[in-house]
Amino acid sequence: MSDLRVRFAPSPTGFLHVGGARTALFNYLLARKEQGTFVLRIEDTDVERSTQESVDAILQAMDWLGLSYDEGPFYQSERYDLYKGKVSELLDQGLAYRCYCTPEELSAKREAVTQSGGKPRYDGTCRERTDQPDEPFVVRFKTPQEGSISFVDRIKGTISVENDELDDLIIQRTDGNPTYNFVVVIDDAEMGINLVLRGDDHVNNTVRQIPMYEALGYKVPEFAHVPMILGADKKRLSKRHGATSVMVYREMGYLPEAMVNYLVRLGWSCGDEEIFSMDDLIEKFSLDNVGRSAGVFNPDKLLWLNEHYIKTGDSQRLGDLVTEILVGQGVTVNDGPDMTAVIKTLQDRAKTLVDMADGARFYFQAPSSYDEKAAAKFLNDEKRGVLELLIKHLGELTDFTLEDVEGAFKAIMEESGLKLGKIGPTVRVALTGGTVSPGIYDVVAVLGKEAVMVRLQKALATLELVRQ
């Protein structure tokens, strides 16, 4: 057990997106690797936008990814007393002050300053004010005006900003609610977080937060800022780039291990290795190999990884997952062939679980109609003999193992003088309704004698019908 304490602190204003998931993953990995503690904190100080649904969605997504936490979830909305106390503390010590400027005045000033080419910072109007009129006010933190602030980022190295670039941050709103930059400091400190590992977009906040740690008498933690994830156009990843919610990927038939593997490799590497299990990662992950530049989210590679994990995954587990999808689509699975056997015929040719479900459906539902083109080509009158032969030879089998099936096909080929290429497609259409399926011997063997005979007979009957 080390004393490393990290945290993931999402704000519940939507689902867990891939960027947040990666941040959570990095934190989780580090905590597990160092046998430290992973804290989950919900940053819901924005009452307007925070929802319980979002909290649930985030929790669910973390669970799906396998990112378990050791403490929390803590809700900032339940810690307002703590924050209020800290505000008074700073006020009493003269490290913060009441500001009576209205939002309108502020934005007007900001606009004016921007127009004239200046920096849009708070001008300090109320900084030295001593009266306390009975008017709405916010509380601002007195940011040091001289010198500069720098810190050593574990990923980016030394970062330094002149204090005159900073202005006095609002730490408490007119309505009495504290703001993000303030509570994050208090919480990270009070929760004993000693490494703040978060997104790149917080680098600028860090230099604002450090003086607050100091003012509050807290020890400044270490920081590590992971680069952003961008879309294909190098703009910040958003909905218009396609799915950004990790749970949407689950719905699209992705495996959590594929998502984890993809996310970790976006910005981190370990030599030439591409495939990592969670255990591998816990062993190998390190901040030292995290890159400093933003990365583009590449759905193709995610898909490839998913393909990989489907190919190498446990058939039983995959079967359970596919069953879920099939049942959801109203397909009855119980009285069909063995699901694990079905899955094994599909693992090499599916990219997602949804693909797999699509490919598995015919095993459980006899084709209600045949693909038109396929039927015209492979289920026409010329194929009558082939069908009859199939029915005869397969009907004679007592066992329906892969070997038996193969044997029967061999016999048919000998008797008819036809090659498999002349027989296979017909069987496929008769059995599956289309031209795409796993290997035909597999299909026949897994489908089982009863279903095969029924479907073959039906195909033959269809031929009769057409003939009349």
Place this chain on the structure above:
RNA sequence: GCGCUCAUCGUCUAGCCUGGUCUAGGACAUCGGCCUUUCACGCCGACGACAGGGGUUCGAAUCCCCUUGGGCGUACCA
């Protein structure tokens, strides 16, 4: 605009810190071939990058500077 920051194949990256072993390696994608009863898988191969310009050095992808480009921030959002 200002501040912070980043910069190797289309994309993710190795290499950079500790210059020479880099005619820059791997992966995804793309293209071609092989395999083949369909679709796939698999296998083999091809294409493809050190952003540009200056330095430093015997020698730079690696160190320094400038330029350009990208990202982030600049809220009573987080």
